[in-house]
Amino acid sequence: MNPRPIGVFDSGIGGLTVVRELLHQLPHESLVYFGDTARVPYGNKSPETVRRYSREIAGYLLGQDVKMIVVACNTASAHALEDLQRACAVPVEGVVGPGARAAARHTRTGRIGVIGTAGTMASGAYARAIRAGAPEAYVVERACPLFVPLVEEGWLDHPATKLIAHEYLDPLTDERIDTLVLGCTHYPLLRKVIGAVMGPGVTLVDSAEATAAVVVERLQERGLLGAPSGNGIDHFFVTDSSDRFREVGSRFLGREIERLEQVDLTE
């Protein structure tokens, strides 16, 4: 039994889709969430910059005495996971590995698509992780840079969103994939539009669900689970003003955000 919190971080708000899954699968654990809203987004930044930011945040979370760190950001998982695993004394899990393994399990034809930010796609991290589990898999990756701003604008069902989804996804339909990994934590909010464009023959893999399941396993393996009677406490830290995070974040989390604090990493 270990009552220390699980640390979760993202460049901003998107990682809350992972938190929602963690709260669902681990209702008795305490969580500390860190959203780097002053420097969001990471998707168009260089690997070096993303690694530097990730190290700063991991340091902050370790200062909060977390027992595990979940990198709930695809771009940071793609660029910084190994770096953090080497540097941190606690287990560190990202969203790329769990999403990739879930895709490898789901596919029947071995033809898998992955969508994400420019940074995540350029890293090739998903293709590598999928091929590690399914060496014969045919993997097509596609960056969809407009999906995040569309989600943040709240245009989840707008005609422009459908048009843009077709532009990005029609080439994946042409590739006859049977499984599509939503390789960005914002994309589950576009599940309906993405599903409509891809059609019923394509399974959508949400990395958030897959990641939460892996976190449960890791905690069990290492005897780090909290008391089953525990009363989970959530604490949220952001680097920019908290108002917008509170408002948009509750949409991602599916409930109100209570303990929320703004901190400055550069001081």
Add this chain to the structure above:
Amino acid sequence: MNPRPIGVFDSGIGGLTVVRELLHQLPHESLVYFGDTARVPYGNKSPETVRRYSREIAGYLLGQDVKMIVVACNTASAHALEDLQRACAVPVEGVVGPGARAAARHTRTGRIGVIGTAGTMASGAYARAIRAGAPEAYVVERACPLFVPLVEEGWLDHPATKLIAHEYLDPLTDERIDTLVLGCTHYPLLRKVIGAVMGPGVTLVDSAEATAAVVVERLQERGLLGAPSGNGIDHFFVTDSSDRFREVGSRFLGREIERLEQVDLTE
């Protein structure tokens, strides 16, 4: 005669539309450009965070011995201009005032529209600046958060861009404005689509042009112009990896970027 460079900064790439105008109107001046590409965009960040980042950059530019600072970012101009004018020993000019004055000069009916990022629009800075010059003006402001990612995606003429432009701009047509301020340095690249939606009866005001003209005036007033035979040198600094800046930036600048360096403000 003053051979010191003019300092120009922006959250990222957009400010290069201002640089292009400065190079055009002041071909003999030296320029130092600072793009905060590691923390871009500013448009969705809080006033406090934007002020903090702007102060850091102004400090860096003063360290480069600039004779004047041009805040070539609408969001930073809206939130941080007065703060910087108080803190800096050199003249500081933003893009909001020149754009607003140009709109007040151009309007015949007194009905003016302004478009920009969520942060710039929420600040109300354009409406205040326009009314300072034209107290009777009717000003309508509209945030267009998807325009920046569309420009960065290079979709300057895509059907989705037209659809989104209609969604954002049709309410301004309904308001019967005769002048529209492009209150974001990215928007001049969408001039064609925006012009098509607004129709020929609406004058588009590009703050970049207006700002460069004001910079010339300020330097003249204070005897800070460089030698008319001067051989302008440009030096560009960015906070994230320079490759993408070089590539996309040359589209904004209309020519190659030569002296480009990555720096870290937090060290």
